[in-house]
Amino acid sequence: MGQSQSVFEQDQYNQYAQCTYFNQKDILRLYKRFSKLDPGRINPRIADVSTRLTFAQMQSLPELRENPFKDRICQVFSTDGHGIHFEDFLDMFSVLSSHAPWELKAAYAFRIFDYNGDAAICKADIKQIVRNLAGDSVNEDELYEIVSGVMQESDIAKTHRLTYTEFEHVISRAPDFADLFHVTI
Ligand code: MG
Numbered sequence: 001m002g003q004s005q006s007v008f009e010q011d012q013y014n015q016y017a018q019c020t021y022f023n024q025k026d027i028l029r030l031y032k033r034f035s036k037l038d039p040g041r042i043n044p045r046i047a048d049v050s051t052r053l054t055f056a057q058m059q060s061l062p063e064l065r066e067n068p069f070k071d072r073i074c075q076v077f078s079t080d081g082h083g084i085h086f087e088d089f090l091d092m093f094s095v096l097s098s099h100a101p102w103e104l105k106a107a108y109a110f111r112i113f114d115y116n117g118d119a120a121i122c123k124a125d126i127k128q129i130v131r132n133l134a135g136d137s138v139n140e141d142e143l144y145e146i147v148s149g150v151m152q153e154s155d156i157a158k159t160h161r162l163t164y165t166e167f168e169h170v171i172s173r174a175p176d177f178a179d180l181f182h183v184t185i
Contacts, residue, residue: 021099052083
């Protein structure tokens with residue numbers, strides 16, 4: 001009975017376990033959840049690492065549904081920029097899991113928050129982050145104030161953009177940061 005439920009080859013489990021914070025049981029459980037998001041195309045009993053879920057399918061997960069950065073999270077974890085295959089899915093849950101160290105979450109958060117992909121958090125990125133977090137409750141003037149405040153306080157090198165080190169310093173003082181990038185599976 002146990003064997004028929006194994007789905008992946010042992011080597012594959014070992015490889016996934018090495019690259020993530022999950023054991024074989026977690027990986028199998030995540031594969032079942034992955035397949036449930038598109039039961040018409042993904043058979044939960046057969047290993048399928050090529051079928052991609054759409055971002056909309058991914059965002060139906062309760063772990064992502066309420067996250068204001070769900071679009072960016074999907075984009076960053078998607079290997080091809082369009083969909084999420086099982087290995088992307090596994091990576092995403094691994095980074096968001098409680099086992100992933102703060103430093104790893106911070107490194108991904110930097111990519112997630114870097115909307116324009118220039119390897120820095122600039123004023124436009126901060127504006128977008130605040131907009132996502134606060135929605136319409138913040139007007140343009142307030143937005144400007146917040147962005148200027150963050151820059152003034154954290155742009156130590158005065159480059160008008162935050163490097164990774166500067167960014168880490170900002171989020172290390174933001175108590176809510178961890179909640180955005182943490183799910184329980
Ligand atoms: Mg940027």
